[in-house]
Amino acid sequence: MTTTMRSLACALLIGLLAACSRSGGDAESPKADAPAAKQVADIDGDDIVALADGGGDWLNYGRGYSEQRYSPLEQIKADNVGELGLAWSLDLDNKRGLQSTPLYHDGVLYATLAWSRAIAVDARSGKLLWQFDPQVEKVKGEQACCGVNNRGVALWKGKVYLGTLDGRLIALDAATGKPVWSVQTTDNSKPYTITGAPRVIKDKVIIGNGGAEFGVRGYFSAYDAETGKMLWRFYTVPGDPSKPYEHPELEAAAKTWNGDKYWEYGGGGTTWDAMAYDPELDLFYIGTGNGSPWNREMRSPGGGDNLYVSSILALRPDTGKLVWHYQVTPGDTWDFTATQHLILAELPMGETTRKVIMQAPKNGFFYVLDRETGELLSAEPYGKVTWATGVDLKTGRPIEAEGARYVTAPSVQWPSPLGAHNWQPMSYSPDTGLVYIPYQELAGIYSNEGKDFTFGLRGFNTGAGLADIVDLPAEFGSGALLAWDPVAQKEVWRAPRPVYWNGGTLATAGNLVFQGTATGQFEAYTADTGEKRWSYDVQSGVIAAPMSFEMDGEQYVVLMAGWGGAGALLGGGVTQAAGRQHTGRMLVFKLGGKATLPARAEPEPLTPPKAPDADEATLALGQKHYQHYCAVCHGAGAVGGGVLPDLRLLEPGVTDYFVAVVRDGALKPLGMPRYGDVFSDEEIAAIKMFIEQRAALTLAPPAGN
Known part of the structure; x- marks a missing residue:
């Protein structure tokens, strides 16, 4: 291993950031320009x-x-998308993945970063407002199963609404970014988190939460958009039967x-992500x-069946009363959300x-339901399904x-x-009648943990043995941009991906569908036939979905590029495809754009360390x-998956620091859990030697070189 790399690895233990954790510290945000008072999201x-x-x-x-x-918008279309170029980009101090879809109104883009931070950006200049x-x-x-990411904000009557990882719902002044009100939507002593974007319906801000991997009871709530007062709450599973049920639906559940x-x-x-609303039927839908x-x-x-897990619910937004439900996976036992x-x-x-509602959930079947009654109209596998x-x-x-x-x-x-499809958004084109799915294909190894089951940090693996695989091959899993006909329930075309865990999709009236990839490419395909027409190297793996807006008579396409999320943390083949260098950027494209990105820094070649002197036990x-x-x-x-520190790069011999971090919690303020009450010193030493052995094996050059 080179001196430079060893120095980097030593710095890692000051920044070990989150060795064995889901957290890490980002640098302070860049300074913002003074906002213009009239730039408000008054919608x-x-x-x-x-x-x-x-x-x-x-919006x-x-x-x-x-x-x-x-x-x-159709200014950018299949026959001119080759002229699409970068209008501007904004580098962001974001090292933990970007999942946000920016919103646009009146010359301003609103988005979120990791750690639940929010930004407003001048859409003309790319200046931070x-x-x-x-x-x-x-x-x-450490209580966020799949990263400290955030998917976006909501806009309503001059305010920007944001959910935070620690369970708060915050209303910001759209002109200044100053807090107007804040409410704690969860019991923060329990492992609840919020990573999803809120929605606003009829002056009600609706927000859910996550945390099922750590043992929580699901619910979602509606708050008054002006004051932050809670108006109603719907629990998705029953609580203690010795106590009154919070609402009548729970008695049946x-x-x-x-x-x-x-x-x-x-x-x-x-309920940590999917929502939709039909204003004519006045039905609010949530997964x-x-x-x-x-x-x-x-x-x-x-x-x-365990209602209402793994279900689609339709409710009245004024009262939170359930109108119908459909359970996608009765008695879920596979993490099929x-x-x-x-x-x-x-x-x-x-x-x-x-009038339908469509979903391609984790379990691999594409569902089409009547959205007024919940009647199942059709369901067929959109990928490999064996369960x-x-x-x-x-x-x-x-x-x-x-x-x-x-x-x-x-x-x-x-x-x-x-899942065959995770949180990354799909899209639908009424022009082609097709749904565009970020499909992924990889197997899960499930085992009954029985009496050995524990929750949370002391036992995150709550039923699936996927993490027990040590050597993930470079070709582990695969993905595709899949065009699906929801009426015929069949695949129309696909663009294969070398690895799974790619970005969400955008369809446009220009007969185009856009998607970013794990390998750092932002691509456009003809929506009807799947012909690849354009590609741009964004220098980072992509998980977010793009969006498009019009300003001053020009159409723009926007992408948040930044690697992260569950697939990135898992590592293996994803790492090999995406590389070790990742950036966090907002990128805005238009026809004839001439801006450029700085040259990508190439990773320094690594020299494998010597294997540790340790016995097999x-x-x-x-x-x-x-x-x-x-x-x-x-x-x-x-x-490592390119998000948190790759522990193979640790300097050999820094045992004292390793013990201080793992046993004593030296980096707990940065999110690194303390394991002193879990491991003995001998077990900590064994973990370190296993990491050193893996470094010696996996950083070795290919045979014959």
Whole structure:
């Protein structure tokens, strides 16, 4: 290993940032220009509804209430997209992944960064107008299963609304970024987090939360947009049956749970992402998450559908009263959330046009429901699925494969806990009638943890043994940009990706679909046929979805480029494809754009260290603890994913520092958990030797070089 790299690795232990954690400290934000007082997001529901008829704004997470992520702008189209160039870019002090979809109104872009920070940017110049940092304590990051990311803001009547990792909902003045009000939406003594974007409907800000991997009870809430007063709350799973149920829907749900302490496990069903709204039907839709713990045998012994986990719910936004529900995965035991993107559309089905809601959740089936009644219209696999052989349209239930529930023996199933489609948004084009899905294909190894089950930091792996794989091959998993016909329920075209975990999609009236990739390319394809027409190197893996807006008669396309999230933390093949260098940027493109990015810094070649002098028993002990506690953040087999420190680069011989960090919690203020009450000094030494052995093996040059 070179002297420079060893120095970098030593600095890592001052910045070990989050060795074995989901956290880390970013530098302070860049200074902002003084904002113009008249640049305010003075919009309401009528403005959002009007987007269905056109317009150049992007006012809601999915553009409008239907969440189609379809732009009616057509200045940039298939026959001129080759002229698309960079108008400007803004470097951001963001090292932990960018998932935000920026919103646009009146010359200003509004977006979020890691650690729940918000920014407003002048869309003409790329100048930062204001920034807001809610000062989330970094230790909260250890309770965020999949990174400290944030997906965006909401705009309403001069305010910007933001959910924070520590469970706050904050209203900011859109002109200045100054807080107007703040409410704590969660019990912050419990492992709740917020990473999703809020929505505003009829002067109500609706926000959910995450944390099912750590044992919480899911719910979502509506707050008065002007004052922050809570108006109603809907719990997605029943609580302690010895106490009154908070609302009548829970009494019916409780009949689908078993055991004498399911409520003590929390139950899950957290609502951390997908929402949509139909103003004509006045129905608000939301997707719920996995059961907690994942393994149903633990939380509900003897079976049960466990309502309302892994479900799509339709409610009245004024009251929070449930109108209908559809459970995507009854009795979920695979981490098959239904929190993935929900899209509203009108589809020709038979001799009529149906108002539908569509979803491609983790479980691998594409669902089309009547959005007024919840009736299942169709469901077919959009990728590799082995846990079920199909969905019975009469009962609406999946036809499970034998052994899929891994009660008595481990089971290898597709999809994995990362899903055939995760949170990355898909899009729908009413022009082509196709849905564009960020598809991914990789297997999950599920095992019944039984009495050894524990929650949270002391046992994040709540049913799936994926992290027990040490050597993830470079080709581990794959992905694709998949064009899906929701009426015929079949694939129309696909653009293969060498690895999974790519960005969300955008469809436009210019017969284009845009997507960023794990390998750092931002690409455009013809929406009807899938012909690749344009590509741009953004110098970082991409997970966010692009958006498009119109300003001064010109169409722009915007992308937040910054690597992160669950797939990046897992490491393995994703690391090999995306490389070690990642940036955080907002990039804005237009026809004829002439701006350029600085040259990408090439990583310095690495010289592998000498393998440690350790016996097989010590290395096996180190591997066991590393894989169970550290792999979820620092990569399976200690092969980092390019987000948190790659522990293979640690300087040999810095045992004192390693012990101070791991045992004593020296970096806990930066988010690194303290493991002194978990590991002995001998076990910590074994973990370190396992990491050193992995460095010697995986940093070695290929045979023959």
